[in-house]
Amino acid sequence: xxxxxxxxxxxxxxxxxxxxxxxxxxxxxxxxxxxxxxxxxxxxxxxxxxxxxxxxxxxxxxxxxxxxxxxxxxxxxxxxxxxxxxxxxxxxxxxxxxxxxxxxxxxxxxxxxxxxxxxxxxxxxxxxxxxxxxxxxxxxxxxxxxxx
Numbered sequence: 001x002x003x004x005x006x007x008x009x010x011x012x013x014x015x016x017x018x019x020x021x022x023x024x025x026x027x028x029x030x031x032x033x034x035x036x037x038x039x040x041x042x043x044x045x046x047x048x049x050x051x052x053x054x055x056x057x058x059x060x061x062x063x064x065x066x067x068x069x070x071x072x073x074x075x076x077x078x079x080x081x082x083x084x085x086x087x088x089x090x091x092x093x094x095x096x097x098x099x100x101x102x103x104x105x106x107x108x109x110x111x112x113x114x115x116x117x118x119x120x121x122x123x124x125x126x127x128x129x130x131x132x133x134x135x136x137x138x139x140x141x142x143x144x145x146x147x148x
Contacts, residue, residue, distance in 0.1 A: 042134045042135065046127065049123045055119075061121035062124075065124040065127070067099070072098060072099030073096055075095060076147050080148065085146075090143035093147060096141045100138070101140075105129055109122045
């Protein structure tokens, strides 16, 4: 069982989960501190990006920024909107989690640098992930949660 921000259990008396109440953090303060940490890292990457903006190749930057949502978020969002609030297949949560993490971004960056070249456009990967967490508060999507 996961404890919610207010300290109440995330399940009802019958043990059914309340997806809107689930959280990965033990308190609201931990959640806010985690977001602040991601925001600080986002700010560092953004400064680096703007320092080197004249060296950025824009087409690769757009591709690197967009693929995360084109593969991991948009398909699940479409299915969720069409589901009228009903649960959607867990594969969409897994796609989201698989593309919205630093391990997969590191693999993509490493392959890109090895097969194409190292470049400042690669900062789009951490910028996307850090903005999702620091600015928007989006973290992993467990399959039992509502997909939004």
